[in-house]
Amino acid sequence: MNQKRGVSRRKFMGGVATALTYAGMKPALELVGAPAQRPARPAGYVKISNNENPYGPSQGVRGAMTKAFEESHMYIGANGITEAIATHHGLETDNILLGAGSTETLKTIDDAFLQGGGNIVGAEPTYEVTYRYLTNTHAEGNIIPLTSDYRHDLHAMADAVNYGTRFVYVCNPNNPTGTIVSDAEIQDFLDHVPENMIVVIDEAYHHFVEDPAYSSAIKYVKEGRNVIVTRTFSKVYGIAGLRLGYGIAKPELISRMRPFNLGSINVIAKSAGVQALDEPETEARVIQLNNSIKKRVIGQLGDLGYEVIPSETNFFMVGIGRDIDPVRRAFQERNVEIGRRFPPMTEHLRISVGTEAEMDRFMEVWNEVMGPADSQAAAGA
């Protein structure tokens, strides 16, 4: 068993790391623009492309959603969500800024702090929404490649902060690599950037982390530091489609962000969120399922000789030693939708962790597409 999990960071580091070169910041254009056309989905279609929670909201949450129908014609309803979030974290309501997913909170941060330009320091590849809105404000990205073990290079990022830097963006755990930076590294980083530098720490995948070296950065908000933590209900709580997220910061920072925030959250999401926070057992079940299924599949891929980046999230990246596009197409033709391209990591597939059955189907298609004897990717095997 240990061996199956044994895709250790150390073993992994020597692998395809040289494939990672800085290819410049490319806004994720496919994420912008007209709404994607939903593909017709035949029975058995497996969508493990967007890091969604495959279980959806619990019966309790669905009950809260249905109850909220009674307020769906009104502008104000179920606004207990801000209080519920604040209580959940041991904070005050003026520490919380709601958004339509953490996406809105990240857009608000761009809009609020990049007026008139400047730059942000961030990693690549990472969650691109922060970079997506740079064009609007004529700001620039000061983008630092990940380390050879696919983690944020916090030393290089601290060095990259300059007089034009308005904030630093750290996605922890990082999307799309699934890696973390430790609490000690964050602490060290915060001590090395100027005290007034705003550090945004995106904790969308917080709940799935098992590594004890990791810790949420909310404690730095409580210390009064210039840290903004973003969170979402889209992952462990399984309501991505309802659009609910939030930012956590000291009141002075929240006040600067608020005028740029629409924060017009629908009543169904608010009610679902309040209930979801009240169901720690559902949360624990989702985490347990995700992490056990993830370990099993990573073990299977390891047994086949593939290198998987150690993941602390509900997705993982697997290196295949060649361009991923033909492989993605082959999966799609078999009705298995896997993650998109994340340059410069064009030889890594990002796989979201689905249900047991979905991951069985995924492995079936893997063997079909990649060939049982295909060991071309297994550079380290």
Added chain:
Amino acid sequence: MNQKRGVSRRKFMGGVATALTYAGMKPALELVGAPAQRPARPAGYVKISNNENPYGPSQGVRGAMTKAFEESHMYIGANGITEAIATHHGLETDNILLGAGSTETLKTIDDAFLQGGGNIVGAEPTYEVTYRYLTNTHAEGNIIPLTSDYRHDLHAMADAVNYGTRFVYVCNPNNPTGTIVSDAEIQDFLDHVPENMIVVIDEAYHHFVEDPAYSSAIKYVKEGRNVIVTRTFSKVYGIAGLRLGYGIAKPELISRMRPFNLGSINVIAKSAGVQALDEPETEARVIQLNNSIKKRVIGQLGDLGYEVIPSETNFFMVGIGRDIDPVRRAFQERNVEIGRRFPPMTEHLRISVGTEAEMDRFMEVWNEVMGPADSQAAAGA
């Protein structure tokens, strides 16, 4: 019966018009800031303060909402809404930009067209969301008072357009006055502003209009003019709490707006919207109920000697000849919540049209608060 409806514009014009002076643009601060605390609502509480549809979504729409629960864990779902809206108007999908209520669309318009400042020409009082975001872009409001009959002064607005003007905002019907400008007036206005001037026409209350002189401005979009029409599902469709609205414009304008738009609409709202557009009978019933109840109450107030501004919407304004604040408080103490203050019209109450029963209670409280023999407001009686 005719007499009850007979609060004609002509009779009305000579009334309290002199009370309307230009008091400068005041951002509606109570709309910004932390989410409002929901008052504890005892049984029988009447909320006729926010121009909400008191009937809520139909059974059919509720069914569509429940069905969408199955997609609530996913990022993409039910995106047929853009197609449904386009088809509904005889337009293409690239004419449509979704938003979380028309509020988001109006914020997007500010963000997209006011980068670097400039000014917008608009009326006062009107729906303030367009002015609310001016501060973010360091733009200015070039604000023109309403005419003496509480309508947009399109002649003065056309004259106010200058080289710094980025767009003109016309709320038609206007909130909070409930008045319209005619199609002929809009046509004349469009012909008098520079051809490249963007004219935003907010048609949130479009469905309730009965005056045959009125027409939607969507036809000007179809003509290729620089007109942006905004619409919402919050009024006639009764799903304000779900947050769904949209902008309609030629593709070139939509393309300029899209990068500034979050457009992250929840799946419940999308599904509800598609179903609502497919229920013209529900729409007709809501309009019929609203307009008949409105006429009845306006007639009752007229019989008591009060002047009501002729309304083409689901709310109306009634002049009371003195500051409204003590009256609003007296209503609130009796659990009837009526519209807020709309400077400079500080002697007019804005009343949303509720259900029959709600408006019966409203009239009961009116008689109690204002006194049956109170004729101080009936300047023209």
